[in-house]
Amino acid sequence: MERRLNAELWDKMHYLFRDFNDRMVHVELNYDFIPDIEALKTVIICAFEKAPVLHSKFVDTKISTHWKVMPYDIDDVFSVSYPDNVEEAVEEFLTQYIAPDADIQMKIALFIKDGKSTLCMVENHMCMDGGDLKYFIQSFCENYSKYVTDGISPINFRTGSRSYDDVYSGFSKTEAGAAQRLFKNINAKDNHKFPLTPDNIRDKSFIARRKFDESTFAKLKARGKELGATINELLLASYFYSVYELAGFPASDKVMISNAIDLRRHMDSVEDKGFTNHTSWMQCAIPERGRDIFETIKYVVRSSNKFKKDKFMGLYGLPLLNFGYNILPHAASEEIIKIGYSNPLMAMSNIGLLNGQHFALAGKEPTDAFMSGAVKYKPFVLLTATTYKNVICLSMCVRGNEEDKKIVNDFFDLMEKNINTIIG
Amino acid sequence: MKDFIEYIETSCADLKDNHLAYLYKKKILDEMTDRANEITHAGLKDEKVLADLMADEYPDLKGNFLKFQKEQRKKKLANLLKIVLPVGGLIFLILMFITYFEVSKATRAWDKTWLIIVGGIFSLIIFYFSFAIHKLCHMRRIWHPIARVLIAGCVMLFTVFMFLFWLMMIPRLTFWPIIPGGIILMLVCDLIFAYVTKQKFRTVSCFVYMPVISTMLFIILAAYNIVSWRAGWPIIFLGLVADLIYILLIALSNAKYFMYKQEVEE
Numbered sequence: 011m012e013r014r015l016n017a018e019l020w021d022k023m024h025y026l027f028r029d030f031n032d033r034m035v036h037v038e039l040n041y042d043f044i045p046d047i048e049a050l051k052t053v054i055i056c057a058f059e060k061a062p063v064l065h066s067k068f069v070d071t072k073i074s075t076h077w078k079v080m081p082y083d084i085d086d087v088f089s090v091s092y093p094d095n096v097e098e099a100v101e102e103f104l105t106q107y108i109a110p111d112a113d114i115q116m117k118i119a120l121f122i123k124d125g126k127s128t129l130c131m132v133e134n135h136m137c138m139d140g141g142d143l144k145y146f147i148q149s150f151c152e153n154y155s156k157y158v159t160d161g162i163s164p165i166n167f168r169t170g171s172r173s174y175d176d177v178y179s180g181f182s183k184t185e186a187g188a189a190q191r192l193f194k195n196i197n198a199k200d201n202h203k204f205p206l207t208p209d210n211i212r213d214k215s216f217i218a219r220r221k222f223d224e225s226t227f228a229k230l231k232a233r234g235k236e237l238g239a240t241i242n243e244l245l246l247a248s249y250f251y252s253v254y255e256l257a258g259f260p261a262s263d264k265v266m267i268s269n270a271i272d273l274r275r276h277m278d279s280v281e282d283k284g285f286t287n288h289t290s291w292m293q294c295a296i297p298e299r300g301r302d303i304f305e306t307i308k309y310v311v312r313s314s315n316k317f318k319k320d321k322f323m324g325l326y327g328l329p330l331l332n333f334g335y336n337i338l339p340h341a342a343s344e345e346i347i348k349i350g351y352s353n354p355l356m357a358m359s360n361i362g363l364l365n366g367q368h369f370a371l372a373g374k375e376p377t378d379a380f381m382s383g384a385v386k387y388k389p390f391v392l393l394t395a396t397t398y399k400n401v402i403c404l405s406m407c408v409r410g411n412e413e414d415k416k417i418v419n420d421f422f423d424l425m426e427k428n429i430n431t432i433i434g
Numbered sequence: 435m436k437d438f439i440e441y442i443e444t445s446c447a448d449l450k451d452n453h454l455a456y457l458y459k460k461k462i463l464d465e466m467t468d469r470a471n472e473i474t475h476a477g478l479k480d481e482k483v484l485a486d487l488m489a490d491e492y493p494d495l496k497g498n499f500l501k502f503q504k505e506q507r508k509k510k511l512a513n514l515l516k517i518v519l520p521v522g523g524l525i526f527l528i529l530m531f532i533t534y535f536e537v538s539k540a541t542r543a544w545d546k547t548w549l550i551i552v553g554g555i556f557s558l559i560i561f562y563f564s565f566a567i568h569k570l571c572h573m574r575r576i577w578h579p580i581a582r583v584l585i586a587g588c589v590m591l592f593t594v595f596m597f598l599f600w601l602m603m604i605p606r607l608t609f610w611p612i613i614p615g616g617i618i619l620m621l622v623c624d625l626i627f628a629y630v631t632k633q634k635f636r637t638v639s640c641f642v643y644m645p646v647i648s649t650m651l652f653i654i655l656a657a658y659n660i661v662s663w664r665a666g667w668p669i670i671f672l673g674l675v676a677d678l679i680y681i682l683l684i685a686l687s688n689a690k691y692f693m694y695k696q697e698v699e700e
Contacts, residue, residue: 048479051477051478052478052480052483055473055476055477055478056478056483056487058476059473059487059491081472081475081476082476083475083476083477084476084478085477157483161482163480163482163483163486163487164483165483165486165487165490184690184691184694185694187688187690187691187694188691188692188694190691191688191691191692336634337634
């Protein structure tokens with residue numbers, strides 16, 4: 011009998027984002043040992059069985075949408091290879107695209123060379139966001155470890171509702187009622203673009219990364235305390251300042267960068283919830299560039315404080331989206347939502363701290379860990395930040411050409427320069 | 435498979451060993467085997483993990499037995515209805531025609547007894563529609579509008595019969611207001627259905643129906659000279675007043691949410 015899953019609000023929203031990005035979330039974990047391949051396969055199958063959305067195809071009938079659970083073979087999900095050039099193989103694997111109507115929504119690969127291994131995952135953002143993917147990997151690693159060391163079956167994965175309205179679960183009845191009536195569309199349009207080249211059919215997806223060492227992280231933390239800013243705000247300020255410099259925006263221009271926020275902050279617990287998306291945008295705008303980077307930091311802190319004081323941060327517009335998807339057939343709803351929704355041209359997502367212990371396989375922590383958001387289509391860009399073992403990694407996934415790669419690297423140079431200015 | 439049998443037997447140890455329990459255990463075993471085959475086909479080789487995964491998917495076998503019992507009863511009833519409904523309908527029609535001929539012969543009122551046939555057929559249609567409505571209500575929401583149409587159909591059939599009955603039996607009384615009365619009944623039934631089954635846009639339906647109901651009410655009252663045709667028309671506005679009161683009630687119940695002030699920590 012056909013098994014169907016509901017297409018939830020965020021699944022549909024990320025499906026709508028197909029015009030703006032490839033919706034793939036990327037993970038790379040480097041280990042200095044080779045994990046048990048058969049055990050990995052067992053854990054992956056258990057994870058897929060507990061989260062059936064990962065082996066489902068998205069069905070869009072134009073009238074409505076749903077997930078259809080599909081049969082799969084572990085060899086289609088998980089591959090093991092021994093490449094000469096691991097970096098190249100990883101890049102090729104991570105920049106692949108999984109179509110929403112494919113039978114599986116997550117692919118995992120293990121690249122082995124010289125007794126070391128790199129575990130990579132690519133997943134459709136429609137199934138879960140970075141926050142839940144982090145939790146998924148943590149469960150994955152814990153299950154693997156217990157299975158390999160104690161022989162405990164790796165079935166301890168979260169299951170449950172994937173509904174968007176779980177975000178109201180942490181509120182009182184009145185608060186939830188008020189939050190469910192936030193019909194205001196807070197999408198503000200800003201035409202300032204990241205200066206990439208025009209679209210070209212030869213464009214290819216690439217992931218550009220820049221790392222900042224432990225000392226930079228420590229100095230940023232200390233400087234943040236002095237300036238009354240979080241590391242995220244300092245990174246955002248240098249993003250603003252660098253993009254003004256790179257794109258040559260007039261210093262008096264008001265510029266906006268959207269910042270991804272995890273809506274799970276509003277929830278009591280996620281233990282009984284399934285893997286899903288609970289991420290929204292907070293629009294951080296600065297009125298002008300500022301005379302120096304420190305003035306930019308002040309503007310950023312002021313802007314983000316406005317949001318922090320809001321109990322319903324990130325929840326604006328959700329009831330409107332839900333209403334939009336409920337009143338009309340899916341195809342018509344999409345057209346109507348597209349009119350009111352403007353995708354941020356420049357955005358940032360701070361996935362935050364990646365805990366080595368959480369990603370340890372049988373007690374062995376990864377030597378390096380990396381996560382990043384979707385490959386954006388020009389002119390949209392998303393800067394992703396992760397921190398592993400006090401090393402900050404900034405990344406940008408773009409579908410572009412060599413010149414775009416150079417522009418993104420120039421941007422990272424400017425980020426580096428501005429971060430160095432901040433830490434003095 | 436041996437593991438599954440063991441698991442089912444242990445979990446269902448307290449159940450009475452009868453045919454129903456056997457059917458339940460067999461159903462669970464078949465389902466587990468099918469799922470296990472699917473998972474094995476996906477590539478899982480460790481049988482202990484497979485057994486644990488299956489046990490995790492079927493955690494409360496004893497508790498689910500009650501559900502199974504209910505399902506079985508429903509199934510039996512459904513099977514019975516499949517026979518009873520057409521056969522019963524046929525018997526009803528035969529009895530109806532016999533009654534019609536007997537009553538007509540006895541009373542010689544052939545000009546009125548045809549109401550027995552009309553009433554009988556209408557009742558049979560309403561009876562079948564009721565089953566369809568019940569079934570549609572348990573289906574996905576996309577089918578619910580059909581149930582609403584069928585409810586309207588039932589009410590209109592009832593109204594038409596009442597109209598004909600009145601026309602034939604009490605011809606001296608004004609009979610045509612039964613039709614606007616039927617419209618009121620139809621709208622009220624639809625609203626009850628919409629609110630009980632929590633249909634989308636039920637509030638909109640209510641807003642639209644109120645003025646229609648008040649207009650029909652005015653026509654009925656005027657037809658029986660309870661109000662005059664000239665002076666009674668303000669009754670029509672009662673619907674709009676009811677709409678206004680309804681809007682105010684909704685606004686009042688929502689006010690606490692819209693007026694909600696956040697307690698902000700500075």
